[in-house]
Amino acid sequence: MLDIFRHRRMWRRQRDLKPAYDVVIIGGGSHGLAAAYYLQKDHGIRSVAVLEKRYIGSGAAGRNTTILRSNYKTPEGARFYDASVKLYENLGKELNFNLLFSQCGHLTLAHTDRAMFVMANRAEVNRLQGIDSRVIYPEEIKRLAPAMQVENPHATYPIMGALYHPPGGIIRHDAVVWGLARGADRGGVEIHQDTEVQSMERSNGRVTKIHTNRGTISAGHVLNCTAGWSTLICDMVGVPLPITTHILQACVTEPVKPLLDVVIVSSQMHVYISQTDRGEFLMGAEIEPWTTYRMQGTLNFLQEVTRHTLELFPQLERARLLRSWAGLCDLSPDYSPILGQTEVENFHVSAGWGTYGFKAAPIVGKTLAELVATNRTPDLIAPFAVERFYEDKLVSELAAAAVSH
Template sequence: MATRSKSKRYSAFALLRHGLRPSQDWPRAWREHDLRDRYDVVIIGGGVHGLACAYYLAANHGITNVAVLDKGYLGGGGSGRNTAILRSNYLTPEGVRFYDRSMELYRNLAAELNYNVMFSRRGHLTLAHNDSSRRTMHWRAEVNKLQGVDSSVIDPDEIKKLVPYLDTSPHTRYPIMGALYHPPGGIIRHDAVNWGYARAADALGVHLHQRTEVTGIDVQGGRVAKVRTTRGDIATGAVLNATAGWSSLISDMAGVRMPVTTSPLQAAVTEPVRPFLHSVVVSGTLHVYVSQTDRGELVFGASVDPFTSYSMRGSLDFVEGLAGHVLELMPALSKMRLLRQWAGLCDMTPDYSPIMGPTPVDGFYVDVGWGTYGFKAGPVSGETMAETIATGRPAELIGSFGLDRFERGELVGEKGAAAVGH
């Protein structure tokens, strides 16, 4: 016992000593570079989509003369403001296949990047509070099964076993009549994903430029020619717009109109408590979702604010509505304290599906329109957009998500699985 105690003291002091080392002794995760006057590919947006695309361009296609530009810091936009819930139980076959590939990449991402992204498989529950919702859950479950995705509809007794703190009694205002259960769903550490992709892309030769705002995109003869920034101009033949809530503004610079509106999405977190919630719980009827982090905090969210705006300020109205709906599901949480709230920007499309691939401007690509569910798609979006840029042809998985689908009227309606389906 004495030896073990001595070992523990030594480990504690070693950890403390390591933590107090001067910061300049720590190696940088990625480097800073001077801005070149030409890159083969310029990616606008340093979130998970832009970083993943840069990594897969280098790793899968050998294209390393790539610049990632962000007006702030890497992962500081929607990729750092989301609730990092992962799932693939969508409504359309196209969506299910797409997000299931992302889940596959996420499960192996720590080994791929040699970076602990803290993936935690929890199981995902989408609650049904009426007959109509339960019918939709059965529909989604069958679509999922046809695509080889593990989803099923379970009854209140099974729900209670998974989440004992849920009020599954029939006497509540919104009784729980069942749920779509998706065992592969879970959570991940969003910062770790961003940092892992950034470090891996940098190691392959990609240039990551923070505090570099794009001010214009020059188009000559129907083709991208130059990107103008606050640090100088960049000549390039390929530009990817991966800027989420700001995507319509960037596309306007290239003369490409996007059917996208931007709205705030708010979230909040409680004080940390002992882990008790081992599943992700979502209620589309109550417009709320909740999960518990590895640190013990409860993370709550709702649907997007009912207005378009670029504001990222929290509101009292959101907190009041959120608290009321959470307590209808789990009354035992009434004593927990809310610590903070935040907001991010969501780029919403008419059919709640993304817009991916080429545009009428040659060399100008988009990876936008992600609404409230972009982080789930980070790896697969990066992989498929890298393939699209490298080959000049839309990758098979994103064939249904092209901008021209709105002209053809071939929408990919995911509202039933994406509106609050976190």
């Protein structure tokens, strides 16, 4: 109690960059920081610098809708995201930092016979991977979400059932970033904010120099964890990527009393809804179809997302919107990530995260750290190599949120 008013830094302030590091991680978001954290924790690699062009968590890590789940459609995806949720379950304890993780359950609504069939299919794939996931009907939906209007004869999209995923839930996204940063920093990792990579030099199939606005450094391995900006970083070393950058938007209402303690998703209504610990209704929608690097929202999004949310929660009619925002998504052609080694020997990527990057952060960090430490691609991420696009062997993940199929 004595020192509760003492000002303590979460991580050290960094002055100058060293001339060389074992590993340089570009991007101080959830993926970059998780990789740094697991490099020092699992493999004792401490000569690591995380370079962030603004402040940590200023990109997608601080703009997502904080939903964690693993009820994906492909066995490769479900297995991978399940490993991530399991790491998240212990992460708060491990980091000694309250991540406010609430495994409140996740409902994906089905509005048509076809959607019910898809949900049944997903439940089977999930259960084969040992993931708790099943189809439920309106009676049970009403018990889980009593505030939601489940039976509405005038609904544009009547609710026929849902895929129920009890371990899914929400977590405090900023806390994940701060906790990982503190954990990595205590293990010896240097976090350099306001440090922008401007160009890189490549020779003999290796990245040799990294030029930043704060000086030039070299590295044994370079990780690109820059989500929406991945293409621009990969361009610097001549590695092509099959991704396009789009905005995804979200908004919150003013806080209201507790009404909803499950996550509600409807891919047909292009909406996902949860209530935060502060009482705000947090709503997200689908990505904009056109590519852009401009992180600014649209009026059209607000009109659509509120219209659909009100069909499910008409009692929010008078609630005012408090904030809305947009973030960049790096969308891959098959809605699965692009992870691991590239044609440049010591340059690895974590890209193609579309709308599902935040929920994968710990497992990406753990597997990329293993890749760097052992020079071997872990089995869990082998299906996500960029080579699959040259060989036309896609991992078609049609259960991704916020994308029209």
